[in-house]
Amino acid sequence: MSLDVTTEARDGVMLVILGGELDIYTVSGFRQDLEDLDPATTPLVIDLTDVTLLDSSGLGALVSLLNRSRAGEGRLGLICPHRRLRRVFEITGLRRAFVFGDDFDAVIAAFDEQQADGDDG
Template sequence: MDFDVNLMRHDRCTLVRIQGEIDVVTRPSLEKTLTDVIDIGQPLVVDMRHVTFCDSSGLNAVVGANRRASERELGFALVALPPRVRRVFKITGVDQYIPIYETLREATDAVSA
């Protein structure tokens, strides 16, 4: 499956929709997109419902973006992780410090508060 990242303005935050595999090949594109949004000062929700795979490099990209957003006191959340992807976040403990929501409304409300 191809990798694609789309940005959408949503209420008081930016929604980043990811589709496909997040791996060593696609990580640079994902990192650039997340960094660009954070650097303009927007709270960020990452919609992962169409992510089919996430390896350690993808996980590191998300963790790095969360850290960057936190340093700038910006909201950052993930939404709609598929079970296989969610398992990676759970096994590594990342789900303990990056907020993960089931619905877009929950995530956007949380980062915009």
Template sequence: MNITIDVKDINSTVEVQVKGEIDAYTAPKLRESLFPLSEQANVSMVVDLTEVSYMDSTGLGVFVGLFKSVRAHNGEFKLIGLSERLRRLFDITGLADIIDIKSHAEGGLE
């Protein structure tokens, strides 16, 4: 199971593109790559999940932690490019009510 994480950190805006599967094996790599960035003051983090084919509860936990960290440092956090399946995962857990989420049709990296 592979994951690719491409990060662009430009002037307090962190754009992340994730490709592959987010599960118990790959979530630690995602967490290690993004948590230090989430602790920047006033950071704006946008994570593009367009090319994520699978995510389990471990992945959800990473995104909840990132969301909390970004917000604790007065930043903004957004997930974009969610497939219908991933969107449903966030809807069922209630996370779609607290995290800014856009589907494939609603947006890409600006």
């Protein structure tokens, strides 16, 4: 029951790479690790590629980040190449709330497409 969190700036975007379980036992550490980030002003991409478990607490933390990003001009995208994990977002009705991609470039392309369409979130 652990979660590794790594952050790196890439092309004006803050990339947060997660590995392990994002659940009730690790979510407080996740929130603390991202406390200093401001998703309202900086585009944020969360890489879920190596997440092995995502429960409702983890979803809640991601939704909280999404809401913080929408409070300003920020954007939040999820790298989520695995169908089993994307299914969690589909079942909960959150699939349309987030920008998804199979890798970093796909999320950035989705951001660009969203901006071109005039969609604000």
